[in-house]
Amino acid sequence: MTAFTRRNFLKSTAASAVVLGGVAVYWPRSSFAQPTGGMTNVLKIPPLETGRDQDGVQVYDLTMQNSTTEFFEGYQTPTSGINGSYLGPTLKVRDGSAIRFNITNDLEEPSTLHWHGMHLPARMDGGPHQVVAVGETWASEFTIKQKAASLWYHPHLMHKTAEHVWRGMAGMIIVEDQESDALPLPNNYGIDDVPLVLQDRTFTRDGRMDYNLSMHSRMMGMVGSIPFANGTYAPYFEATTTKLRLRILNGANASTYNLALDNGASFMQVATDGGFLEAPVEMKLLQLAPAERAEIIVDLTAGENITLVNVAIGGAGRGMMGGENNNAVANPFLEIRPAASLTASAELPSRLTTMEWLDEADAVKTRVFSLEMRMGMGAMMGGGNSHSINGKVMDMAHIDEVVNLGDTEVWELKNVSMMPHPFHMHDVQFQILDRNGKPPAPNEQGRKDVVMVNAGETVRIIMRFEDYADPDSPFMYHCHILEHEDAGMMGQFVVV
Ligand code: C2O
Numbered sequence: 001m002t003a004f005t006r007r008n009f010l011k012s013t014a015a016s017a018v019v020l021g022g023v024a025v026y027w028p029r030s031s032f033a034q035p036t037g038g039m040t041n042v043l044k045i046p047p048l049e050t051g052r053d054q055d056g057v058q059v060y061d062l063t064m065q066n067s068t069t070e071f072f073e074g075y076q077t078p079t080s081g082i083n084g085s086y087l088g089p090t091l092k093v094r095d096g097s098a099i100r101f102n103i104t105n106d107l108e109e110p111s112t113l114h115w116h117g118m119h120l121p122a123r124m125d126g127g128p129h130q131v132v133a134v135g136e137t138w139a140s141e142f143t144i145k146q147k148a149a150s151l152w153y154h155p156h157l158m159h160k161t162a163e164h165v166w167r168g169m170a171g172m173i174i175v176e177d178q179e180s181d182a183l184p185l186p187n188n189y190g191i192d193d194v195p196l197v198l199q200d201r202t203f204t205r206d207g208r209m210d211y212n213l214s215m216h217s218r219m220m221g222m223v224g225s226i227p228f229a230n231g232t233y234a235p236y237f238e239a240t241t242t243k244l245r246l247r248i249l250n251g252a253n254a255s256t257y258n259l260a261l262d263n264g265a266s267f268m269q270v271a272t273d274g275g276f277l278e279a280p281v282e283m284k285l286l287q288l289a290p291a292e293r294a295e296i297i298v299d300l301t302a303g304e305n306i307t308l309v310n311v312a313i314g315g316a317g318r319g320m321m322g323g324e325n326n327n328a329v330a331n332p333f334l335e336i337r338p339a340a341s342l343t344a345s346a347e348l349p350s351r352l353t354t355m356e357w358l359d360e361a362d363a364v365k366t367r368v369f370s371l372e373m374r375m376g377m378g379a380m381m382g383g384g385n386s387h388s389i390n391g392k393v394m395d396m397a398h399i400d401e402v403v404n405l406g407d408t409e410v411w412e413l414k415n416v417s418m419m420p421h422p423f424h425m426h427d428v429q430f431q432i433l434d435r436n437g438k439p440p441a442p443n444e445q446g447r448k449d450v451v452m453v454n455a456g457e458t459v460r461i462i463m464r465f466e467d468y469a470d471p472d473s474p475f476m477y478h479c480h481i482l483e484h485e486d487a488g489m490m491g492q493f494v495v496v
């Protein structure tokens with residue numbers, strides 16, 4: 001990826017193709033993914049939920065529910081959502097404020113809601129140990145201690161995360177702080193500051209999106225054929241300002257997206273998983289692994305439509321197949337239609353934040369995590385321990401790592417398998433020290449909670465465990481390909 005983003009992304013003469021560092025990228029004109037009618041649906045904007053004040057606590061009521069959603073005219077697809085039929089509201093929270101998320105389970109089965117990227121006490125994390133039974137309400141209460149960032153939430157029930165997310169349960173969280181207040185970035189929700197939950201889904205002929213794992217998807221993760229943004233099929237967004245801020249979440253179960261603008265123009269990345277980069281980074285191609293976020297600023301010209309596309313590079317990732325296809329295909333995620341006259345946005349600041357860089361010399365311990373997959377028939381049939389970390393499959397009753405409060409540690413992530421694995425850990429935001437000994441790309445030099453570890457790669461990350469010790473409640477670390485997580489590519493750590 002590092003080398004790839006630096007290559008030139010040149011516009012070709014044909015409207016439907018661009019050349020990406022020597023690779024021709026074609027827009028499929030006739031496939032389901034891009035209807036001949038073009039992008040025909042207004043982008044849905046998840047409702048913004050700011051909570052209600054109850055004796056100094058911001059309270060948010062969230063109900064997990066089953067319903068149906070009309071993604072395609074005339075087809076009612078059975079789905080699940082939070083306070084709605086598919087996906088959930090965007091929760092706006094503020095650093096320093098005491099909050100309570102009331103989670104009510106109106107499903108027909110247990111589930112959980114996890115605050116991905118949030119620094120909080122483990123028992124409030126909404127992981128596999130905080131199960132919300134059918135008909136019950138669980139209150140997750142804590143004080144936000146977080147830099148301004150775009151986080152998200154999703155179910156995390158043991159062995160069921162993938163299916164519950166696939167059915168539609170996920171939403172974004174916007175954290176604000178004094179730093180974000182002071183920055184002249186677009187922040188008018190739904191107008192020039194737009195959340196984008198990117199996903200892919202597959203449908204049956206009668207419009208259901210059943211979660212049926214084939215042997216292949218059990219191994220590789222569930223990949224859909226149709227791109228969605230905020231649960232909208234073939235969406236467009238009517239922009240009214242010269243700059244548009246997109247808070248992008250890769251909300252897919254297993255797909256890595258390679259995002260670009262169809263005219264080959266560059267955009268500025270201003271934030272990664274855990275908040276602002278020190279300075280905006282100019283990008284032409286942005287790789288987002290499952291669960292990763294990026295905030296980007298796109299420059300718009302009045303009346304000139306542009307499309308955010310996913311460029312398929314070398315199939316499912318850059319692991320198995322390696323290399324790059326000669327003919328990659330791009331699928332459109334969102335068409336942006338600027339108005340005939342636009343309101344001028346403020347200039348982008350050259351500095352966004354100051355990172356407190358953790359020093360390897362302060363690390364008291366290095367832990368090694370080996371990311372493993374066993375192929376072969378036994379594993380394919382779901383019978384074996386096909387996905388593991390350090391030879392172990394997730395066991396809810398077993399604590400894998402014990403960390404001391406206040407310590408700085410280095411975690412060395414070694415991918416010894418044949419495909420990329422996006423590694424995620426709860427509780428903290430980490431920093432990437434190096435990939436195979438080389439510094440990370442500029443847009444990865446920030447606070448992260450997911451890092452792609454490519455096949456054969458060793459990625460070293462550094463983090464400090466602050467604030468919350470609890471010997472009885474573990475945090476998780478896992479591959480964020482949800483089928484891998486569900487298959488046991490997950491472990492537990494406690495902070496003591
Ligand atoms: Cu996004 Cu353990 O989760």
Ligand code: CU
Pocket residue numbers: 114115116117424425426
């Ligand atoms: Cu998480």
Ligand code: CU
Pocket residue numbers: 420421422479480481484485489
């Ligand atoms: Cu994985």
